[in-house]
Amino acid sequence: MVMATKKSEAPVAGESATVTILDGKGKREQALPVLSGTLGPKVIDVRSLYGKTGYFTYDPAFMATASCESKITYIDGDQGILLHRGYPIDQLAEKSDFLEVCHLLLNGELPNAEEKVKFVHDITYHTMLHEQVINFLRGFRRDAHPMAVMVGIVGALSAFYHDETDYEEPHARMVACYRLIAKMPTIAAFAYKYSIGQPFIYPQNHLTYAENVLHMLFATPCETYKVSPTLAKAMDRILILHADHEQNASTSTVRLAGSSGANPFACIAAGIATLWGPAHGGANEAVIRMLKRIGTKDRIPEFVNRAKDKDDPFRMMGFGHRVYKNFDPRAKVMRQTCDEVLGELGLGDDPLLPIAKELEKIALEDSYFIERKLYPNVDFYSGIILQAMGIPSRLFTAVFAMARTVGWIAQWKEMMEDPGKKIGRPRQIYTGYPKRDYVPISRRG
Numbered sequence: 001m002v003m004a005t006k007k008s009e010a011p012v013a014g015e016s017a018t019v020t021i022l023d024g025k026g027k028r029e030q031a032l033p034v035l036s037g038t039l040g041p042k043v044i045d046v047r048s049l050y051g052k053t054g055y056f057t058y059d060p061a062f063m064a065t066a067s068c069e070s071k072i073t074y075i076d077g078d079q080g081i082l083l084h085r086g087y088p089i090d091q092l093a094e095k096s097d098f099l100e101v102c103h104l105l106l107n108g109e110l111p112n113a114e115e116k117v118k119f120v121h122d123i124t125y126h127t128m129l130h131e132q133v134i135n136f137l138r139g140f141r142r143d144a145h146p147m148a149v150m151v152g153i154v155g156a157l158s159a160f161y162h163d164e165t166d167y168e169e170p171h172a173r174m175v176a177c178y179r180l181i182a183k184m185p186t187i188a189a190f191a192y193k194y195s196i197g198q199p200f201i202y203p204q205n206h207l208t209y210a211e212n213v214l215h216m217l218f219a220t221p222c223e224t225y226k227v228s229p230t231l232a233k234a235m236d237r238i239l240i241l242h243a244d245h246e247q248n249a250s251t252s253t254v255r256l257a258g259s260s261g262a263n264p265f266a267c268i269a270a271g272i273a274t275l276w277g278p279a280h281g282g283a284n285e286a287v288i289r290m291l292k293r294i295g296t297k298d299r300i301p302e303f304v305n306r307a308k309d310k311d312d313p314f315r316m317m318g319f320g321h322r323v324y325k326n327f328d329p330r331a332k333v334m335r336q337t338c339d340e341v342l343g344e345l346g347l348g349d350d351p352l353l354p355i356a357k358e359l360e361k362i363a364l365e366d367s368y369f370i371e372r373k374l375y376p377n378v379d380f381y382s383g384i385i386l387q388a389m390g391i392p393s394r395l396f397t398a399v400f401a402m403a404r405t406v407g408w409i410a411q412w413k414e415m416m417e418d419p420g421k422k423i424g425r426p427r428q429i430y431t432g433y434p435k436r437d438y439v440p441i442s443r444r445g
Contacts, residue, residue: 015033015034015036015042016031016032016033016034017031017032017033017034017044018030018031018032019031019032019049019053021053021055028053030049030052030053032044032045032046032048032049033045037069038074039074039076039083040074040076043066056427058429062252062426067247067252067255067424068247068255068415068418069418070246070247070411070414071085071108071414072084072085072105072244072246072407072410072411072414073085073105073244073245073246073407074086074246075245075246075323075324077321077323077324077325077326078325078326079326080324080326080327080328080329081329082245082329082330084101084104084105084243084244085104085105085108085109087104087110088329089240089241089329089330089333090329090332090333092104092240093237093240093241093330093333094333096110096240097208097209097210097236097240098209098210098236098239098240098243098403099116099119099120099123099208099209100116101240101243101406102119102123102181102243102406103115103116103119105243105244105406105407105410106177106406106409106410106413122178123178123181123182123209124182124203124205124209125182125205126178126179126181126182126183127182127183127185127186127203127205127212128183128186128202128203129183129186129187129190130160132160133153133156133157133160134190134200136152136153136156137149137153137190137191137194138194140152140194142194142195142197143195144191144195145276145394146188146191146192146195146394146395146397146398147272147273147275147276147397147398147401148276149187149191149194150184150187150188150191150269150272150398150401151269151272151273151276152269153187153191154180154184154187154265154268154269154272155265155266155269156265157179157180157183157265158263158264158265158266161176161179161265167261167263167264167416168416173264173413173416173417176264176265176409177264177409177410177413180264180265180268180405180409181405181406181409184401184402184405185203185209185212185213185216185402186202186203186216188213188395188398188399188401188402189201189213189216189217190216191398192217192392192395192398193216193217195394198220199220199221201215201216201217201219201220201221202216203215203216207227208232208236209236209239210232210233210235210236210239211227211232213235213239213399213402214227214228214231214232214235214389215227217391217395218390228344230340230341230344231341231344231389233337233340234337234340234341234385234389235389237333237334237337238334238337238382238385238386238399238403239402239403240403241330241333241334241378241382241403242330242378242382242400242403242404243403243404243406243407244404244406244407244410244411245323245404245407248280249274249275249277249279249280250271250272250274250275250280250281250404250408251271251404251407251408251411253270253271253273253274254267254268254270254271254408254411254412255411255412255415255424256424257270257271258412258415258416259415259421259422259423259424260423260424261423264409264412267408267412268405268408268409268412271401271404271405271408272401275397275400275401275404276397281397281400281401281404282396282397283317283318283377283379283383284318284379284380284382284383284386284396284397284400285383285393285394285396285397286317286318286379286383287317287318287379287380287383287384288352288383288387288393288396289317289393290316290317290318291352291355291356291359292352294355295351295355296351296355297354297355297358300355300358300359300362303316304316304359304362304366308368316359316363316374317379317380318376318377318379318380318381318383319363319369319374319375319376319377319380320372320373320374320375320377321377324377325373326373326375327373327375328375328376328377328378330377330378331375331376331377331378331380331381334378334381334382334385335376335381337381337385338381338384338385341385341388341389342384342388345388345389347388350387350388352384352387353384353388356380356384359376360376360380363375363376364376382396383396386399
């Protein structure tokens with residue numbers, strides 16, 4: 001076992017912060033503990049604030065609130081840093097593979113040779129779906145969005161795997177984790193095949209995780225499908241780069257649902273539903289829509305000028321990031337992968353690629369983009385790669401969900417193993433009517 005150089009520890013309270021309250025009772029001060037994690041800014045512990053002062057904090061979208069303690073992922077958006085269990089994302093994407101990263105996220109350490117063989121075997125032999133799931137799948141309309149299908153099927157898995165429902169027990173948690181990671185590509189591929197009227201292609205145990213994704217999406221019973229090593233490596237990197245991203249909207253949803261003790265399949269279905277939102281998981285699909293809207297290279301200046309006009313609703317998709325105020329560390333690896341895929345496929349006739357390349361050049365050289373740090377992000381490159389591979393844009397978010405499942409389930413597992421876990425219960429500022437008396441209908445104006 002390769003051990004981490006510095007063991008992560010629980011937050012340490014070593015300082016205090018003084019909160020000053022000015023209200024009708026005058027000026028009051030209250031000291032609150034300050035917690036320090038392994039990395040990142042210090043945090044004011046406000047858990048006792050209401051009990052000591054009668055005040056809550058107000059933080060829409062929880063932009064300045066740590067909702068949990070976690071040892072899985074660390075992000076420094078200002079510096080462009082993304083670490084999984086302490087390992088930089090670019091090192092993992094270059095030197096590791098997806099299932100090794102899955103082991104790391106779930107268990108805290110990279111596996112040794114023996115552990116990796118067992119882990120890969122255990123995931124591989126959980127990839128099949130119960131045959132009755134296919135009957136359930138056939139109940140959807142053919143034109144249903146793949147994410148709608150995935151939400152339904154993943155949620156329904158709790159009815160197929162109800163033999164181990166005590167998720168306080170470690171073995172039951174482990175089996176649930178393995179099942180979800182293993183079956184997600186099969187579910188996504190079956191949803192795609194169903195939508196285009198092709199036969200379902202079952203997973204092959206001799207293929208790697210990424211190879212199986214491509215095989216189930218593109219193979220047919222008519223002929224042997226040979227998986228390109230370059231495309232398989234690209235898919236593997238896409239999965240690694242999307243595996244976890246700290247407490248984003250979908251991960252927070254999974255944790256919140258799980259805090260009630262809900263079935264893990266239902267929790268992951270809630271995460272998929274959240275990821276489906278265009279502001280979250282649909283960004284790479286939006287990149288392709290934008291490129292199609294621009295249409296030709298000669299129209300790029302028009303759309304660049306529109307993006308610079310603050311009064312124009314048009315926004316350049318795939319540039320900048322809500323968290324990263326520097327270059328997205330995942331985008332560097334994805335850019336290299338993009339070049340490899342395009343070189344392999346030789347897609348010189350694809351009308352979208354020249355547009356994408358010119359936009360990339362502008363973003364890296366134009367002072368407007370540079371000053372605002374609107375660098376191409378991971379969604380920009382992954383959208384181009386998936387488009388080049390032949391994966392339809394409607395399926396982009398489903399590929400994202402495949403990758404993020406391990407992050408969701410690792411975060412769920414960590415929460416379940418936290419001895420101090422509580423059911424989530426955000427507060428609110430009530431701005432409705434004050435108390436008022438009921439008025440009979442005969443007296444209402």
